[in-house]
Amino acid sequence: MRSHIHKTSAAAGALAAVAALLATGGPAAAAGVRDATADVLADRDVTLTGDTVVTVPSGTTTYDGVFRGEGTLTVRGGGTLVLTRDSDFTLPRSRQRQTVRTPGGNHPYTTVADPDPPAITVERGTTLQYGTGGGTGLIGHFPYATPGFRLNQLNIRVDGTLRLSLTRTFNIGTISGSGLVTQPRSMWGTLDLAGTQPFSGVIDNGTGTAAGRPEFPVALPRARAILNQGSWIIDTPLYRTITLRQNFYERAYGSDVNVHTRPGSKVVLTGQYSYSDRGGDTAPSLSDPGLNWRPIAHQLNKRGTNIEGADVRWGDGTTHRIFMPGTKDTVYINLHEASGRRSKLTFDYDGPVTLGAPIGGGRYHDTLATPGAGDVVIAGTPGNDVTFAAKQYYDGSTTVEKGAVLRLGLGADGSRDGSLLTGTDRRRVVDDGTLVVRNASTPVSLSRIGGSGSLVQSGAATTTLTGGEVTYTGDTTISKGTLALRGGATLLHSKAIRLTSASARLDAGRAGLRVATSLSGEGTVRGAVTNDGVVAGGLRIAGTFTQRHKGELVLGKRPLRVSGAVRLAGALDFSAAAAGSARVITVLDHGGGARTEGAFTGLGEGARLKLAGTTYRISYRGGDGNDVTLTAAEPSPTPKAGHSGPSGTAAAAGPHPADTASSGLGSWPYVLALGMLFGLVVPVVRRRGHGDRRSGGRHAARE
Known part of the structure; x- marks a missing residue:
């Protein structure tokens, strides 16, 4: 005859152990609490009439009966209780308080407010198992007409372990407690995790968990960690944001986090998805963060994410631990199009x-099989500084918001160089922050770069800007390596161009470089340079230099060095220069054999100008015959009055050599001054004479 009590070898003598436990009193049941342990061990159905407790002996006890009636169920003890059949009971009506609503209009979803207290409790040290790998074994009551899924009214508190060995889709209500909710691998069931879960323990997903759907949102504000060994699937109702702050861990090849969203919705992930090599199921952790970045045997640390037409945000501006740490050998990231919507990360x-x-668009780990269908944004959060240390393969835009930094390459190791796909309407860069290219060995080609931000070339490898849609308006800085312009690319819109080291190179190609704003620094520009803006000395131009009437050359500490032809017009700005004790200052070192053509406005050959109190003459035939130089003018002798000249007579003090207003006037101004003085004195004398005559005449008449 078949026994109704099934025991594993570890549970031999379970009846005797429980009998002894009960005989010695065991954990006393509270007043009014029914102890149904004997019924469960005898495989009898249990009808709840209030609060009920089952004490599970060590080992595994398989229960083929069911729980029904009205009440609560607490499972305790040191063993595992396995349920093989579905049970359905109700919480006492006096304890029912939760409100279930279905807002959303034509796109309804379910919310639960003020959840009922737990109908089922799994105490610490105890394991309750739903099912044996089939479709039955769940405890649940489903009175709600919720769209798209069945909401379980029987909430559960798990301080021990709840094992979900079911192959169907199911819901277990609102979960509380601090224990472990676990699903075996390869079970192919799906837990519908709906609503706000106050659970503070670990969720071990062995096969599939639906963390939200279009029919319900999810929140896990207190969950300690998620051990993901299958597919963790996130979705949202319309216009809802789901934020998960937990760290995700995995221990075996084949796990992933898949994200879906509806229009107007977003998923925010602020934790990190990491390999785990210690802590078991209840406290997963990683002993060495480097294990995320290097391959290990059997690809045990290979993990990934598939973004299915969703809007996903890694981080919320309060952390700097990237969600997917690793390389192409340890992680995969795919952006897909779904329901006509492209992804956004x-x-x-x-x-x-x-x-x-x-970031690609392949299937699972085959990331580079297809370009990713989506766009990437570097948010403008203060301090947000993201490095792409791998070749990116997504077919979409890259936006660097104001205040953010995107770096391509780590700058030291050529194996960690980065790049972007650009060149089509979708493949463009909107640079409103700072884009830094610092590849060590892999050349990068970029096109269609717009925005108000800046570009920095700081790697040894060459970066090439191509096409006529390079229109960003911020600074261009070259500190190392070469920035090349090809295929019609210009820097006309860039606010300033700076070459900040002697090794910096700007290769303008056959089209040359037209400066509309400013060009400065100490590196080398290869190609013809036409200046319609401001060029500062100190640069080397390996090509021709033409300054037009709108241009200005700024005299610096070092001359502008030009190897090709030189044609000059426009202004020379020497206001910031200091002459010091130099007698000859080289403004432009013309290395070519041809003469320097043209002149700066108002400064023809030999013209004088003052610099730091010293008068200089400019020449376009200085140096080796074609340099532009300033040479200090020799002052004329200025002996003091009373000093005897060679003839022994007093020498008059001559004018200052730089006083061009008086040096050519001779002595006639002095003659003119004496004449004017005489003209003022003589009329006064004459007026006095006429007065005397008029007075004498009058007196004579009176006489």
Whole structure:
């Protein structure tokens, strides 16, 4: 005859152990609490009439009966209770308080407010298992007509372990407690995790968990961690944002986080998805962060994410731990199009992070099989500094918001160089922050770069800007390596061009460089330079230099060095220069053999100008015959009055050599001054004479 009590070898003698436990009193049941342990061990159905407790002996006890009636169920003890059949009971009506609503109009979704207290409790040290790998074994009551899924009214508190060995889709209500909710691998069931879950323990997803759907949102404000060994699937109702702050961990090849959203919705992930090599199921952790970045045997640390037409944000501006740490050998990131919507991935951190893997669009780990269908944004959060240390393979735009930094390449190791796909309407860069290219060995080609931000070339490898849609308006800085312009690319819109080291190179190609704003520094420009803006000395131009009437050359500490032909017009600005004790200052070192053509406005050959109190003459035939130089003018002798000349007579003091207003007038101004003085004195004398005559006449008449 078949026994109704099934025991594993570890549970031999379970009845005797429980009998002894009960005989010695065991954990006393509270007043009014029914102890149904004997019924469960005898495989009898249990009808709840209030609060009920089952004490599970060590080992595994399989229960083929069911729980029904009205009440609560607490499972305790040191063993595992396995349920093989579905049970359905109700919470006492006096304890029912939760409100279930279905807003959303034509796109309804379900919310639960003020959840009922737990109908099921799994105490610490105890395991309750739903099912044996089939479709039954769940405890649930489903009175709600919720769209798209069945909401379980029986909430559960898990301080021990709840094992979900079911192959169907199911819901277990609102979860509380601090224990472990676990699903075995390869079970192919799906837990519908709906609503706000106050659970503070670990969720171990072995096969599939639906963390939200279009029919319900999810929130896990307190969950300690998620051990993901299957597919963690996130979705949202319309116009809702789901934020998950937990760290994700995995221990075996084949796990991923898949994200879907509806129009107007967003998923925010602020934790990190990491390999785990310690802590078991209840406290997963990683002993060495480097294990995320290097391959290990059997690809145990290979993990990924598939973004399915969703709007996803990594970080919320309060952390700088990237969600997917690793390389192409340890992680995969895919952007897909779904329901006519392309994906969007935003990096939102408050400090530096490094993305070491490519973003593609393949199937699972085959990331580079197809370009990713989506766009990437570097959020303008202060401190957000993202490095792409891998070749990116997504077919979309890259936006660097104001205040953010995107770096391509780590700058030291050529194996960590980065790049972007550009060149089509979709593949464009909107640079409103700072784009830094610092590849060590891999050349980068970029086109269609717009925005109000800046570009920095700081790697040894060459960066080439191509096409006529390079229109960003911020600064262009070259500190190392070469920035090349090809295919009609210009820097006409860039606010300033700076070559900040002697090794910096700007290769303008056959089209040359037209300066409309400013060009300065100490590196080399290869190609013809036409100046319609401001060019500062100190640069080397390996080509021709033409300054037109709108242009200005700024005299610096070092001359502008030009190897090709030189044609000059426009202004020379020497206001910031200091002459010091130099007798000859080279403004432009013309290395070519041809003569320097033209002149600065108002400064023809030999013209004088003052610099720091010293008068200089400009020449366009200085140096080796074609340099532009300033040579200090020799002052004329200026002996003091009373000093005897060679003839022994007093020499008059001559004018200052630079006083061009008086040096050519001779002595006639002095003669003119004496004449004017005489003209003022003589009329006065005459007026006095006429007065005397008029007075004498009058007196004579009176006489």
